[in-house]
Amino acid sequence: xxxxxxxxxxxxxxxxxxxxxxxxxxxxxxxxxxxxxxxxxxxxxxxxxxxxxxxxxxxxxxxxxxxxxxxxxxxxxxxxxxxxxxxxxxxxxxxxxxxxxxxxxxxxxxxxxxxxxxxxxxxxxxxxxxxxxxxxxxxxxxxxxxxxxxxxxxxxxxxxxxxxxxxxxxxxxxxxxxxxxxxxxxxxxxxxxxxxxxxxxxxxxxxxxxxxxxxxxxxxxxxxxxxxxxxxxxxxxxxxxxxxxxxxxxxxxxxxxxxxxxxxxxxxxxxxxxxxxxxxxxxxxxxxxxxxxxxxxxxxxxxxxxxxxxxxxxx
Numbered sequence: 001x002x003x004x005x006x007x008x009x010x011x012x013x014x015x016x017x018x019x020x021x022x023x024x025x026x027x028x029x030x031x032x033x034x035x036x037x038x039x040x041x042x043x044x045x046x047x048x049x050x051x052x053x054x055x056x057x058x059x060x061x062x063x064x065x066x067x068x069x070x071x072x073x074x075x076x077x078x079x080x081x082x083x084x085x086x087x088x089x090x091x092x093x094x095x096x097x098x099x100x101x102x103x104x105x106x107x108x109x110x111x112x113x114x115x116x117x118x119x120x121x122x123x124x125x126x127x128x129x130x131x132x133x134x135x136x137x138x139x140x141x142x143x144x145x146x147x148x149x150x151x152x153x154x155x156x157x158x159x160x161x162x163x164x165x166x167x168x169x170x171x172x173x174x175x176x177x178x179x180x181x182x183x184x185x186x187x188x189x190x191x192x193x194x195x196x197x198x199x200x201x202x203x204x205x206x207x208x209x210x211x212x213x214x215x216x217x218x219x220x221x222x223x224x225x226x227x228x229x230x231x232x233x234x235x236x237x238x239x240x241x242x243x244x245x246x247x248x249x250x251x252x253x254x255x256x257x258x259x260x261x262x263x264x265x266x267x268x269x270x271x272x273x274x275x276x277x278x279x280x281x282x283x284x285x286x287x288x289x290x291x292x293x294x295x296x297x298x299x300x301x302x303x304x305x306x307x308x309x310x311x312x313x314x315x
Contacts, residue, residue: 012258015251016267022248024158024274028098028282029244030091033236035283039224043237045215046228049210051242052208055249059205066202072194076203079189082212086182087211089175096172098274100279100287104295105143105176107272109183110265111136111304116184139297142290143173200256245291271300 017155033043059066068076086106093102111133118130135267189195219226228234256264272295277287287295 008258012255013267014255015258016255016264017270019248019252019255020268020270020274022135022244022251023268023271024103024278026240026244027275028278029236029240029314030094031099033233034094036230036233036236038228038233038236039219040094041215041218041222041224042226042228044087044091045212045219045226045301046237047240047245048208048212048215048247050238051245052212054241055201055205055208056245058250059201060247062201064199064201066199066205068198068202068206069194072192072198073140075189075194076206079186079195079203080207082182082185082187082189083207084182084211084214086179088214089182090179093172093175096168097176098114098279098285098287099141099283100276100285101291102176102179103170103272103275104291104298105140105173106179106183107269107298107302108136108140108177109180109187110302112180112184113229114305116188128304132301134301135297135304136301139294139301140177142294142297184261197261200253201249208245230249243251260303266303269299272299309315 029086030043034040058064076214085194090102091107114123114129115133118125123129190203218224228237252268255267259267276285276287276292276295281288
């Protein structure tokens with residue numbers, strides 16, 4: 001009540017920036033956990049389990065309604081599937097490429113959404129949107145066809161443990177691209193009219209719970225340990241859950257409330273940039289010049305995608 005519109009913008013942008021920092025840390029923290037000996041299925045189960053516990057405690061303490069309508073519940077099944085598919089394929093890509101590169105490739109999802117919306121006439125065809133799509137996929141092609149990715153084929157990176165260059169890198173890029181597809185399904189699910197009527201924190205609680213359940217099944221089938229064994233492993237799981245899931249979602253919801261979804265998406269384009277920075281300093285990720293140019297094109301495409309249309313502003 002004591003904040004003016006300008007302060008709301010600052011606080012909103014700051015909240016979304018915190019979200020970008022939290023999400024940007026996901027690849028680096030994950031690779032650090034892998035270096036401690038944590039299995040992928042174990043990491044995902046622990047990450048989502050602890051985050052779900054914190055989120056449900058938050059919902060109960062705040063007295064937030066979490067029972068959905070039948071229509072919203074059915075849509076949430078598809079939404080949860082999209083998120084689980086996204087997180088699973090993204091972590092598979094980590095077996096082949098660096099977290100920074102995987103994040104860049106997965107950020108082609110805004111261009112996919114724009115393409116689908118224009119093709120289905122949900123959005124008018126505009127030059128800026130077409131340019132955004134072209135820039136995004138040009139950036140992806142620049143990354144994919146860079147001759148540098150074939151250097152050292154078959155070798156394993158000592159820091160990240162990834163498969164190195166060659167076709168292994170192409171496989172990693174392919175799965176990161178599939179992660180973008182999963183993100184598209186997830187975003188369209190969240191944008192469904194029935195789901196938008198529900199509380200965003202309750203939606204996040206169900207998404208986290210479903211992701212934890214699926215990865216519990218993965219651990220049981222594969223025989224992987226359910227929980228981190230060493231104290232440092234447990235600490236990293238808590239860090240991932242609190243910082244990279246709960247705080248990220250909480251700050252994004254606050255940011256959307258203060259500055260709106262379009263402006264929040266615009267600020268969140270910092271995520272792939274921060275992922276590259278954190279990857280370089282925390283786990284020694286190496287990005288070539290061509291990859292950086294490709295990343296710049298992808299980020300530019302996301303910026304164009306989220307710019308408000310002049311007609312919407314009445315200009």
